[in-house]
Amino acid sequence: MHEYIPTVVLVIGLFAGIWLNRRDFSKLKADTNRQFGDTKSEMNRQFDAVNKRLDRADSRLDRIEARLDRVDADLREFYGSGKQLEGRVNELSARIK
Structure with a gap:
């Protein structure tokens, strides 16, 4: 019986x-x-914070693009009317000569 005690203690320690x-x-x-x-x-x-910042930047870029489109349209109109005026001036100059 005494020879089993170390083995039992070892097995109990192992399980613990x-x-x-x-x-x-x-x-x-x-x-x-x-x-x-x-x-x-x-x-x-x-x-989420980065996405919010990107959304704000995208919105700003959209506004800038819209402004540039308006400037482009104004310049096209201005130069278009300038060509018409140039043609009219040439026409009047030819009549004066």
Whole structure:
């Protein structure tokens, strides 16, 4: 009977170690999952902030593009009327000569 005591103590210690290790592993897994969740939510928050800034920049670029289109139309109208005036001036100059 006495020869089994060290083996029984060793087996009980082994099972206790496995049980404690599994408990620590579960805790480690839970901590890791929590940290990944925190990291994911922080990344989502940062991406949302970047997306808002990009949306504002896109809106500004749209307004600038609209202004440039208006300037382009005004310049085309101005130069178009300038050509008409130039033709009229040439016509009048020819009549005077």
